[in-house]
């Protein structure tokens with residue numbers, strides 16, 4: 132468990148942030164620019180000292196009352212927006228520097244880091260010859276080799292172009308799947324957060340508006356996430372069948388089974404689906420004569436009208452709505468014409484299921500197209 136509470140003033144900024152998140156997996160600190168995300172991260176690292184602070188990381192107290200463990204005594208790895216590698220050292224020597232800094236017995240070794248982050252081809256290169264994405268992979272590797280108890284990442288992808296971002300995300304997903312080190316990940320890119328995070332801490336003007344498992348917060352009508360321009364649901368599932376002939380994988384998700392194009396790995400592997408609301412349509416009956424593969428029963432939990440004459444429908448998979456949260460964006464006209472009601476069970480058709488999963492290939496797998504035959 133990670134328990135943090137920081138109160139104090141920095142210049143004219145008031146911080147009063149408190150949260151309790153699991154001591155494993157990825158926790159995203161998400162919020163608008165200036166909401167205090169970096170300040171919280173710095174306070175966790177001990178780089179900012181708030182007047183009133185409390186911090187416990189998996190049973191160790193780093194700050195409480197007058198106790199304040201100085202930054203160099205906190206086992207944190209810090210990855211910044213722009214990788215600050217030593218320019219005069221090779222990639223290998225930059226990584227070895229991480230190892231030298233660590234005083235504990237190595238939990239993660241150089242070879243494992245090199246494998247996980249695909250660094251072998253870069254090994255002998257001077258850092259000046261690396262792309263932005265490659266530099267960031269080395270910086271993450273160096274942070275991991277310092278044997279942190281906690282990895283702090285401050286917008287690690289925000290300085291990268293879209294292609295480099297897509298290139299590095301699968302490595303982060305792989306780290307997530309392979310390592311047990313908890314990560315606190317600052318971002319203001321919700322798609323990135325939807326892809327990576329297990330837990331979300333939503334920050335607003337120096338305060339924590341909400342925190343908890345990401346799937347619930349994304350679909351919470353009381354929070355602003357569902358009202359953003361492209362709302363999406365995230366659903367974690369497990370591979371239960373693979374069809375080599377058609378190149379399809381079935382994932383069991385809470386309340387149903389989703390068929391996704393592509394090989395998602397062996398039976399039993401956990402994968403994440405990110406399903407934009409705009410890729411889900413609703414009907415009363417299962418579609419006939421259609422190429423669509425995913426038509427799942429779901430119960431309507433609620434509906435929010437948007438300014439753009441759309442309705443974001445909150446659903447839960449399963450006949451009785453016992454499953455995962457799902458969002459559908461339908462036009463106000465369709466909503467009124469069909470006369471759909473809260474509490475009704477409908478058929479949710481998933482047009483495309485973008486996959487965001489640990490160890491995924493760089494490209495996003497797409498579910499088969501939805502046009503009728």
Ligand SMILES: Nc1ncnc2c1ncn2[C@@H]1O[C@H](COP(=O)(O)OP(=O)(O)OP(=O)(O)O)[C@@H](O)[C@H]1O
Pocket residue numbers: 141142143144162163164165166167168169170171319
């Ligand atoms: N040492 C400081 N002295 C004065 N003001 C500070 C200090 N550190 C941060 N602030 C202010 O605190 C506010 C929150 O900054 P912070 O960088 O934590 O926000 P953020 O959510 O990470 O924003 P961004 O996404 O733009 O990085 C800002 O208004 C910033 O100017």
